[in-house]
Amino acid sequence: KQEVTQIPAALSVPEGENLVLNCSFTDSAIYNLQWFRQDPGKGLTSLLLIQSSQREQTSGRLNASLDKSSGRSTLYIAASQPGDSATYLCAVRLWGDDKIIFGKGTRLHILP
Amino acid sequence: DVKVTQSSRYLVKRTGEKVFLECVQDMDHENMFWYRQDPGLGLRLIYFSYDVKMKEKGDIPEGYSVSREKKERFSLILESASTNQTSMYLCASSLRVSGNTIYFGEGSWLTVV
Numbered sequence: 025k026q027e028v029t030q031i032p033a034a035l036s037v038p039e040g041e042n043l044v045l046n047c048s049f050t051d052s053a054i055y056n057l058q059w060f061r062q063d064p065g066k067g068l069t070s071l072l073l074i075q076s077s078q079r080e081q082t083s084g085r086l087n088a089s090l091d092k093s094s095g096r097s098t099l100y101i102a103a104s105q106p107g108d109s110a111t112y113l114c115a116v117r118l119w120g121d122d123k124i125i126f127g128k129g130t131r132l133h134i135l136p
Numbered sequence: 137d138v139k140v141t142q143s144s145r146y147l148v149k150r151t152g153e154k155v156f157l158e159c160v161q162d163m164d165h166e167n168m169f170w171y172r173q174d175p176g177l178g179l180r181l182i183y184f185s186y187d188v189k190m191k192e193k194g195d196i197p198e199g200y201s202v203s204r205e206k207k208e209r210f211s212l213i214l215e216s217a218s219t220n221q222t223s224m225y226l227c228a229s230s231l232r233v234s235g236n237t238i239y240f241g242e243g244s245w246l247t248v249v
Contacts, residue, residue: 058237067140067226067240113179115238122167122186122230123194124238128178 030127047114142241155214159227166232168210
C-alpha cells in the first residue's frame with residue numbers, strides 16, 4: 025500500500041532564507057506527484073504537478089523535484105517570505121488509479 | 137477560472153440528524169472526491185466518483201454515502217450524524233485522464249453536538 029510521508033511536521037525559518045520541504049513515498053510506480061499549499065481553515069491550492077517522466081517543475085520561487093527510484097520529492101522555496109507561511113502537502117497518484125494519496129503535510133512558519 | 141464550490145462553510149448539527157454536504161464544480165470534470173481532514177490524520181478519502189451515478193469507496197466510507205445525479209454535483213450524506221464525524225470536509229475534482237491537477241473547494245467545517 026502506498027504511503028506518503030512528510031518530515032518534518034513543522035518548520036520555522038527566518039525570512040529571506042531558502043528552504044527545502046521533503047516528501048517520500050513507498051511505491052515508485054507513481055503517475056504523478058503534486059504539491060499543494062493550505063492556509064489555515066481553507067482548501068488546498070495546487071502549486072506544482074510533476075509527471076512521472078519529469079524530473080522537476082518550476083513556478084516563480086518554487087521548484088519541485090522528483091526522484092522516483094529513491095521515492096522522494098522536494099519542494100524548494102527561494103527567498104522565503106512571511107506570506108509563504110502555510111501547510112504544504114504532497115500527494116501522489118498511482119498508475120491506473122484515480123485515487124490520490126496525501127502526506128500529512130509540513131506546517132511552515134516564516135519568521136519576519 | 138477553475139472553481140469547486142462547497143455550499144456550506146460552517147455547519148452545526150445534532151447527533152442523529154441527516155446531513156447533506158453539497159459540492160459543485162464548473163470545469164466539466166469526470167472525477168469528484170470527498171475527503172475529511174483531521175489533525176494528525178491528514179486527508180482521508182471517503183468516496184469518489186468517476187462518472188454520473190458511479191461511486192467507489194475510499195478509505196473511510198463507513199457512516200457516509202454519496203450521490204452523483206449530475207456531472208457537476210457531488211453530494212456527501214451523513215445518514216445519522218455522530219460526534220466522531222466532526223471534521224473539515226473537502227471536496228475536489230479532476231479530469232479522468234491521468235496526469236491532471238486536482239482542484240479543491242474551500243472546505244466545510246462540520247460540528248456534530
